[in-house]
Amino acid sequence: MFDAEKYSKRFKEKAYTTQGVYSQPGNLPLIITAPHGGLSKPETIPDRTRDGSLLLADMHTKEIALGIGEFVSDHYRSAPHVISNDISRRKADVNRPLQDGAETDAGERVWREYHQSVQFSVEKVLKSNRSGLLVDIHGHTHFDGAIELGYLLSLEELQSKSVILDQIILEKSSIRQFAKRHGKTTPHKLLYYFGDLIAASSENHIAVSPSSHMPIPLDKNYFVGGFTTQYYHNLWNGLDVIQVEIPRHLRLHEKNRRLVIKVVSLAIINMLDRYYIKHGIARNLFSGQAKLKEGNEMKVEVKATSIGTSGCRVASSTRQHCVGSSRSLKKLLKP
Numbered sequence: 624m625f626d627a628e629k630y631s632k633r634f635k636e637k638a639y640t641t642q643g644v645y646s647q648p649g650n651l652p653l654i655i656t657a658p659h660g661g662l663s664k665p666e667t668i669p670d671r672t673r674d675g676s677l678l679l680a681d682m683h684t685k686e687i688a689l690g691i692g693e694f695v696s697d698h699y700r701s702a703p704h705v706i707s708n709d710i711s712r713r714k715a716d717v718n719r720p721l722q723d724g725a726e727t728d729a730g731e732r733v734w735r736e737y738h739q740s741v742q743f744s745v746e747k748v749l750k751s752n753r754s755g756l757l758v759d760i761h762g763h764t765h766f767d768g769a770i771e772l773g774y775l776l777s778l779e780e781l782q783s784k785s786v787i788l789d790q791i792i793l794e795k796s797s798i799r800q801f802a803k804r805h806g807k808t809t810p811h812k813l814l815y816y817f818g819d820l821i822a823a824s825s826e827n828h829i830a831v832s833p834s835s836h837m838p839i840p841l842d843k844n845y846f847v848g849g850f851t852t853q854y855y856h857n858l859w860n861g862l863d864v865i866q867v868e869i870p871r872h873l874r875l876h877e878k879n880r881r882l883v884i885k886v887v888s889l890a891i892i893n894m895l896d897r898y899y900i901k902h903g904i905a906r907n908l909f910s911g912q913a914k915l916k917e918g919n920e921m922k923v924e925v926k927a928t929s930i931g932t933s934g935c936r937v938a939s940s941t942r943q944h945c946v947g948s949s950r951s952l953k954k955l956l957k958p
């Protein structure tokens with residue numbers, strides 16, 4: 624497990640770009656990927672012609688991935704791994720298997736560079752921690768305007784009764800290892816946890832599914848999780864993967880992007896504090912404990928034991944949570 628006490632100094636390793644793939648090395652047990660945000664169309668890479676070659680970019684998802692990376696880094700003074708494909712999916716789609724995503728040698732070089740970076744990060748994370756979280760950032764244009772979280776479970780599976788759903792989560796979801804590691808908590812509560820955190824961080828202004836409030840996505844084209852989710856959760860026992868599909872209106876306008884960066888970052892920080900980080904400094908500064916209450920309402924009790932210059936100062940609201948940010952909750956949620 625990542626030991627926060629070992630890292631009192633800010634982690635800083637330079638980001639680099641090779642073959643059009645941007646990589647920011649990190650040291651936290653967190654990997655953020657953005658495979659579809661690329662707009663670059665070098666003439667040296669021929670266009671793809673097969674399946675999905677005409678799909679447009681997931682606009683602004685690189686900015687969102689980098690923004691989350693920065694927010695999380697500011698919080699911990701340690702960095703997540705961030706990898707983005709800057710090349711258009713017309714040239715190389717890295718969220719598909721190699722044979723579908725790259726049709727030429729030049730496209731294949733991009734695909735391989737991207738996945739080497741992701742794989743290197745995953746191996747680094749699991750070498751020093753037994754577990755890690757990969758968050759794959761995408762954008763959708765579905766009518767419901769909700770953030771869709773992909774766990775490799777279909778709409779039909781998400782509609783199953785709790786007992787059946789729990790079994791399915793343990794068998795085939797992209798967080799099945801997470802559910803097994805935390806066997807004392809009912810699997811479907813763990814499935815809704817990240818969605819509940821995002822919704823709560825936005826004062827429930829942003830709909831998120833699956834979550835306690837919206838267990839079943841409304842759009843029939845709901846994205847269950849693509850190649851990245853399928854491939855990486857399967858390779859290593861400790862890696863948990865969540866695909867985050869952000870609706871158009873939260874990506875296109877800068878103010879909304881800032882909000883979505885903030886709420887997703889807060890949810891990630893809460894996840895890390897609770898499940899992936901051995902609490903040294905972090906636990907002393909912030910001991911936010913998120914609990915799912917009856918009636919599916921999120922409550923987080925905050926016991927700031929040693930706040931100092933940073934930490935959460937809000938403990939009263941029942942519909943809110945705090946994950947120990949360096950700024951006040953009010954400021955964070957209402958920029």
Ligand SMILES: [Zn+2]
Binds near residue numbers: 681
């Ligand atoms: Zn996408």
